[in-house]
Amino acid sequence: MAFRLDRRHFLGLAGASASVAALAACGGPDTSGSSASSAVADIDFKDVKPAASIDFWSSHPGKSEDIEKQLVAKFExxxxxxxxxxVTAGANYEEIAQKFQTAQAANSGLPGVVLLSDVWWFRYYINGNIIPMDSAIKQLGIKLSDYRDSLVQDYQYANKQWAMPYARSTPLxxxxxxxxxxxxLPDRAPATWSEFGDWAPKIKAASGAQYAYMYPALAxxxxxxxxNNLWGWGSxxxxxxxxxxxxxxxxxxxQWIQDSVYKDKWAxxxxxxxxxxxxxxxxxxxISSTGSLVGVLKTAKFNVGVGFLPGGPKATKPVCPTGGAGLGIPSGISKEQQLAAAxxxxxxxxxxxxxxxxxATGYMPVNKSADMxxxxxKTPQIQTAIDQLAVTKVQDNARVFLPGADQEMAKAVSKIVTQQADVKSTMGDLKKTLQGIYDKDVKPKLKA
Structure with missing residues (x-):
């Protein structure tokens, strides 16, 4: 295709995004609405006094409610x-997205700070629902250079900073x-999935566990x-x-994933x-988020090991994506609330x-200078997550920029690993769906 977009050089989207019908099918908030251009201008916070009260909407990722309460008390x-x-605004990122969409539609009850996941915040940018934080960053002296480069850059589009890293993670x-x-077996993670495929029958036989490996829940x-698997196989x-x-x-x-469940029966x-x-x-x-690390260490009654994600037959690294959530500020609240939020x-x-x-969670320390x-x-395993950050890869556009694509991917994978559907035809159908989202809801809004 002639269009190009990467996470460092976003060309800008104008106007509405995905149709209501397309998003209704995947259960996410629709992205129809005002243009992002309405929120592009820097906000002048000169002589603005911060509001006396704001709400912070969170789903407490990584069982973080206690530490969030501590941070709030420390800030106050x-x-x-x-x-x-x-405010517990939902049990997960999707529920926060729904609540935020409802508040946007009602034009009331908006928070000062909202948790924005990697696949949802972009929609708010398109609609002009969040502000660029550049002027607040300058006024408050926030040092972007002290944030880990890849994490802070994830929220830089149209030459603006739309959110700040918070609960950021990689899979482990x-x-x-x-x-x-x-x-x-050796005390380490497998170097490749092929190596783990050789190990898996031995693990299952010796451990007595129901499975040698558990794929993450499709939802x-x-x-x-x-x-990780797709990249390892060269796609x-x-x-x-x-x-x-x-x-x-x-x-x-x-197909390898399906065989591990149905044919080889170790997953x-x-x-x-x-x-x-x-x-x-x-x-x-x-494989699970680094944000699950502390919780796993607390509940497991065995010795837990962590390692880098395995590679595949064609690529051994980088095969690990970044992920997680940042913090953004709604555009539909007062300057006083926006400044307090910043x-x-x-x-x-x-x-x-x-x-x-x-x-407290296992999430990445987002600052370079954070003394760990x-x-x-106390938790030396976190070092593995920090080390792996150096060999991470930017997520595929189809997952993070196509509205509703993440749910469509989950549906397709569900057919493959829970219904034993034909892999080739299922992935072909998924391509048609993703291509349709791109052609209708994204491509028309890209600059050539």
Whole structure:
């Protein structure tokens, strides 16, 4: 295709995005509405006094409610004129998206700070529902250079900063050290999926676990974690704006996954949370977010190992995507609320607070200067997540920029691994769906 877009050089989208009908099918908030251009201008916060109270909407990712309460209390102590109300706005990113969409439609009840996931915040940018933070960043002296480059750049589009990193993660390979030892295997993550395929029967036989490996729940961001497999096989959901999910390599990757469930019978598919299944001993290994790390370590009654994601037959690295959520500020609230929100976002992003949040959850420390000494002394496994960040890869456009694509990917994978559907035809159907979303809802709004 002649159109090109990457995470550093977004050319801009104008006007509405996905149709209501297309998004109704996937259960997400629609992206019809006002143009992003209405929110592009910098906001002048000169002589603005921060509001006395704002709401912070969160789903408490990585079981972070307790640490979020601590950060709120710490902020209020440092800023006695501002109260932050921590609101449980949903159980996950999707529920927050629905609540935010409802508040937008009613033009009332908007928060000061809203948690924005990697696949939802872009829609708010398109609609002009969030503000560019550049003027607040300048006025408050927020040091973008101290944020980890790849994380802060994820929110830079049209030469503006639309959110700040918060609960940022990569997938990790989790394994039961005791089960691996019983199978006579080395104490490490497999270098490739082929290597794990050789290990899996031994693990299952020696461990007594129901499965050697548990695939993440399909509703739990299958499109995110399975980029690892697709990349390892030399493909992806897309390359640039070319939809490649039906390529021979992509079909081979998904066929291997299906065979591990039905033919070889050493893998299962989680119904809810693969990290919980792993922590409960149902499976000997899984891939899950770094944000699950601390929770797994607390619940597991065995020695937990973590490692980089395995490669595939064609690529061994980088095969790990970044992910997670940032913090943004709605455009439909007062300047006073927006300034107070920016102050809170700056506060939680300070090195000591970022380190505390990381230590409590396992999410990445978003600052370069965050002192992780105490955290790593308590939870040394977090170092693996930090190290893997150096070999991560930008997510496929099809997952993060096509409205509703993540749910369509999950539907297709569900057919393959829970209904044993024909892989080639299923991936072909998915391509048609993704191509339709691109052609109708994205391509017309790209500049040539």
């Amino acid at each position: 102590a440092a800023n006695p004129g501002i109260k932050v109300n921590l 390979f989790y394994y039961n050290k005791d089960h691996f030892k019983a199978a006579g 739990d961001y299958a499109g995110w974690t399975l980029q 992806g959901w897309s390359k640039g704006w070319d939809i490649t999910c039906d390529s021979d390599d992509a079909v081979a990757a998904m 299962g598919v989680s119904s809810k949370d693969s990290s919980a299944d792993f922590g409960g001993g149902i499976a000997s290994a899984t 102050m809170f976002i700056k506060f939680v992003g300070q090195p000591e607070n970022a380190a505390a949040f990381s230590g 000494t105490a955290v790593l002394a």
